Each structure stands twice: as structure tokens, then as C-alpha cells.
Amino acid sequence: MRTMKKLSLLISVLFAFYVFSHAQNNINKTEGEPASTNISGAEYPRILPDNRVIFRIKAPDAQKVQADLLKKYDMVKDATGVWEVTTDPIVEGFHYYSLFINGVPICDHSSQTFYGMGRMASGIDIPEKGVDYYLAKNVPHGQIRQVRYYSNITKSWRRAFVYTPPGYDIKLNERYPVLYLQHGGGEDETGWPNQGKVDFILDNLIAEGKAKPMLIVMDRGYAVDPNAPKNDRESGIRRMLQGNQTLTDVFIKEIIPTIDKEFRTITDREHRAMAGLSMGGFQSFQITLTNLDKFAYIGGFSGAGFMMPGTDIKEMYNGVWTDVEVFNKKVKLVYMSIGTAEPERMYQSVNNFHKELEKAGIKHLYYESPGTSHEWLTWRRSLNQFASLLFK
């Protein structure tokens, strides 16, 4: 008995964390399904068949608890100190969310965290019904590789995630085209691998013969030159608008050469693409359109050209559109997309730019993602479409 007690104590210490992590298994299951974005074993948040979501959190000593998912919902406490709310039906797609404890936004312990909102944030993926293009399927799978490199421009260690297609380590005589794919503002290089499901989307496209096997490089959309004036470094907006040259330099002088050295790439412009979402879309248009000797495919998802109202399109990007005929011949694809449920100003900005290109006779493909907002479902759909058009 004494032995068993000692043993049991030992086990308690060693596996306390483990047990804690699976404690939720014992709660009663109700209708609906745990979100795929929950940590392993967590039963809440649950998604109901009509896309309403039930959130729960234990907080006996809190006075006010809310769930913030597109709008704020007051949660209600039961006798055991557990707060709960069922939301309105939530639009399909991936949403960052917070719980609020006495006014402080917090991550939900039941959720995985994702770098978004400029910090680690909870996320919930409301599945798109009737599709499986971004799900794990029984097809050959590529890898996502973390590559570290030192940037002499920013004087810092950076990392890129690189998707390599199935067979990359077997077909050793094959060289591959490359898509550089950028995250949005408040996100980082983990966005496309985690929220974006980039590997499943490409694995599935390649298995169906819809996309060419390619590398996808997901790097960081921030670059600060420590030698730049202090003001340039400290303001977020200024950094975005004026700091672009640093980011362009990092891409052209450091990231592309690093990738061409570490991987079996095809290095001519006809086999290099760049795209990004939101802020990453603006960056992609900026970087590619000022470096057309390096890129032949250009994409912007919910963000494309940055057009100051009243600007003449022929003056943009060092005059790349002064000779539209030359441009149309040189560039294989200009792609832009927007969700129809995005905030009006954002929709208008992309839609207007599309109309300006049309007016100017600049060939491009414009896609509206039905019913989706400024979030990852818009961007998964866009990538699914864009990737299938590359390098053909």
C-alpha cells in the first residue's frame, strides 16, 4: 500500500502536466464539434451545425467576461464559475478572437495560438462546407522547412519557411520554380504554414495535376535597417511606406540568393513568382514591379497596388506601365483578389485598382471570393487559384 502510494505520488508529479492537458476529456459533450483550431483534447469552443460557436471559460472571480469574435458577446456565469456564450452564426473562414476578463483581452487556453493581431492570438477555423482543397488528404505530402540566415542589411537572424513539393528529395536532377508568398500586417512568417494551410493546398493541387510542383518561400514581411534615421524605425506606418526599400533590398539581395543557394531552384524570371495578402500584397506589387527582371508572376490577395487617389497609373512603380504593350508581353500573370464580405473601404480599394488596370489595358486576373471577409479563407481560395496558374 505504502509502495503504491509512493508510486502514485511520483506519477502525480511527473505527469501532472499531462493529466492537466487531458482533463477536458471528462466534460460532457453537447451538440456540435470541437473546432479544429482547439488544442488537442479541448471540447470548447464548439461549432454548431449552423456555425454558431459556444465559448467557455472557468473564471469564478471575474466580474465580466466576454467573447470577441467579429463582435463582442457577454458571457454568462454558472454556479461553478464557468462562463459561457453561444454566438450568432459566424461567417465561414479563419478568425482571430479574444476572450475578455474584466476588460483585458486574453487568449483562450482551449485554442491553439497564432501570430496575428500583432501578438499571439486565439483562432477559430469555421470550415468551408463542401470543399476539401485545404484539408489533409491521402496524397503524397511535401515538407515545410525552416531555414535560418543572417541578414547583413538588418543585422539580424531571420528565418524563412520553405514548402518543398513531394518528391523533392527523390528527383534529385529536377529543379523547381519558386513562389515567394507573404503574410499580412500583424502576422509573420508562420501565417501561411499555420493559418494558410499552404502545404495541404499545394499537396492537393499537385496530386490532381492542377499545379506544377514548386517551392513556396514564406519569409518575414518586416525589415528594419538599423542605420536608418530613428524616426523611420519607430513609426509603424512610416516604416511600412518608407521602409519598403529595406524590405525590397532584403528580398532581392539576401532572401532570393539564399533560396537559390540552398534549394534546387530555376533562377530565371519566368520561374519566379511573388504574391502576398493584405500588407503582403502591397509589398509583392512593390517588389515585383520595381524588379521585373526577377519576376514574371505577381499576386495580391486583399491588397495589391498602392494607388494614391489622383495618381496617374503611368507614374506608379517607376513608370512600369508607361508602355502597356511591353508590360503585357513581359509579365505572365497579374492576379488580384478580394472577398465580397470585406470591409467596404478595403473592397473599394482593390476593386478600384482593378478598374484602373482595366482602363489602362493592363492584363490581369481579378477574382472576388464569394461571402468571405478579410481573413484566411479568402486567401486560401486565392492561393488555390493563383498557384494553379503559375509556371505554365
Add this chain to the structure above:
Amino acid sequence: MRTMKKLSLLISVLFAFYVFSHAQNNINKTEGEPASTNISGAEYPRILPDNRVIFRIKAPDAQKVQADLLKKYDMVKDATGVWEVTTDPIVEGFHYYSLFINGVPICDHSSQTFYGMGRMASGIDIPEKGVDYYLAKNVPHGQIRQVRYYSNITKSWRRAFVYTPPGYDIKLNERYPVLYLQHGGGEDETGWPNQGKVDFILDNLIAEGKAKPMLIVMDRGYAVDPNAPKNDRESGIRRMLQGNQTLTDVFIKEIIPTIDKEFRTITDREHRAMAGLSMGGFQSFQITLTNLDKFAYIGGFSGAGFMMPGTDIKEMYNGVWTDVEVFNKKVKLVYMSIGTAEPERMYQSVNNFHKELEKAGIKHLYYESPGTSHEWLTWRRSLNQFASLLFK
């Protein structure tokens, strides 16, 4: 003017997240340094030269805010609603921590999150002074690759992270030995790549010629057979003790064959090692000692053999130690380690097992990590030592 206003509004929407993420740049800096585990740009938590830590959080409407880092510290609110505390000096190493808002443990928005404590948790890395073996240095760098595979035993998609040494993609005729390296309870396969700094440790060892170039496979230490009785699946402790056979099966029948297929491994037992920390150490001893035809090197960091008090060592692991002479010849290395500052019960458990092996004449290497607790600095040191002894 109107144009600029429209533009400014547009920018505000598009880059709101971005600006938010860098807002902290504007606060006054005090003494000490931001922790390396902070999100990019976050000035708090700050580590003072004597290893005291300053935590801060804005929570104007909270009644009670605490920081929980080895012990709980009450935080104090200033006139602007910001709570702050300076802790006692913290022991060197990596520590999970929580902030408490009215009694609810939360992640600190200024910290990166790590899967530990059975959930995403904040972490703070108090640097070990005077060493750089786990830091990024100007040496050739390997990659960490995410490999997805379907497990027929657990009927689920799993993933492994695989460290490939520098030159793996260049020296295409070379084959490599493999170390299987397991996380602890409440953690997962992201532990060694993130908290463990596995890539920097190996990059540095290999650059100095102290370790052979090798692959390191970091998989998930949980495996549930959905056909097992329901009780086995629902209790954490039971799953650990009885579910081991499922995990062993997944390793032997699925993980090792997957790695041997996807990578240029050397597949004999003399070129395969397994080690783990805490729970992962027990798993490693269980899996290797019942499969000595597959492994020649065995490691347990803060967790090794699982010895029921009163057990005869010759009865353990299917009698692997009935003939000690045969065992000592067959196994190239048995390694175990423990931090001297670990909880007494944990220290005793590993130290006693070491003494039992010694008594029985079973060759092994026993290392005590001076001054470190049950955390990642103990395990980084152990890996640094263990990896240098492998495959020689």
C-alpha cells in the same frame, strides 16, 4: 487635404494590426533587457542583470493581477491602469509562466507562446551566463523540416519535425544516423524545435567537430488507439502507463519506417538513438529497451527507467538486464541526467535508478546539471552532452 485624409484612413485600416504590434516601441525603456522570448518589439518582460524580472500588463478594470513564475507575485496598479511587479532573482533557464487576472491564468501578450502545461503558455528564457552553445552563431545551419504522415494505428494525421544537418542537400551520397528525441508531459513535438533550440545546439556542435552530422526526429509523445477500451483512452495516467504499447507500436511500425523512407538514413541499430526528457525519457527507455534490435544509444533527461519500488531490476523491460555482460556489450550508451535544483522527488527517482544500475553493473553515464531545475536548460545541456557522444 481630402485626398490625404482618404489615404490616411485607408492606411489606418490596412495597417491597424501592424501599428498595434509595434505600439510598445514608444514606451520608455528602463534598465535590463527585453527577454528573448518576447514577441518582436515587446519591451516587457525585462530581465535585470541579477535575473530579477519585471512584468507589466495593462488591465485598468481588474481587481487583482499576479505574475506566476515559480511562485506567485502580486502586481501593483499605477494611475494609468498598468500593473507591474519585479520578481525575485529567477534561476537560469526556460520557464513557463502565467499572469493571473482576477484569478484566471492567462498568457502574456508580450510573450511568444509555447505548448507546455498542456496548453499554449507564455515562456521566459533567463539566459545561461557565459555560454553560447544554444545561440545562433555564424556557422553553417541545418534545417528543421515538418513531415506529415498518416498513422494507421491511431487513425490520425501526425507530424514529426526533423532536423537535417548542414550539407544534407549537398552531400547527396551521404547517409546519416538518427536520434529520436522526445518532449515531456504537457508538451508536444514543437518543444525541442522551439524551447529546446535543437538546431542551434547541433549546428554549433557539428561546426566544432564535436558531434557527428545526424538527423534528429522530434515526434509526438502521445498515441491513442481508437479501438482500445474507452477507459484506457480517457484517463491521462492510465493512458501513459498502459498506452505505452500503442506509442511503441507507432514508433516501431510507423515513425521509423517513415523516416527511413523519406530521408537518407543509416538503418542499422548502431546508427539509431533515442532519448527524451521527463515523460519522454521514460518512453525512450521503454521503447529502446524492449527493441534493442533497433537501438544502440539510449538517453533519459530528468526521467529514465520507470522503477516500481521493490522491483528487481532483472525483471524490468522483459528481462533485458538478466545478462548484464551481454547488455553492456550490445548497448553503446545508456545516458541519464538530472538537474540538481529539480524537485526532490524527481531528483531521487533518477538518482536512485542510477544507483540501481550501478549496483547491477550496468554501464551508463550519469550527469547532474548544476543549479538547474526541471526545465529546458537542464535538457539543452543534456542534449549538448548526449549528442556529442553518439555514433562514435
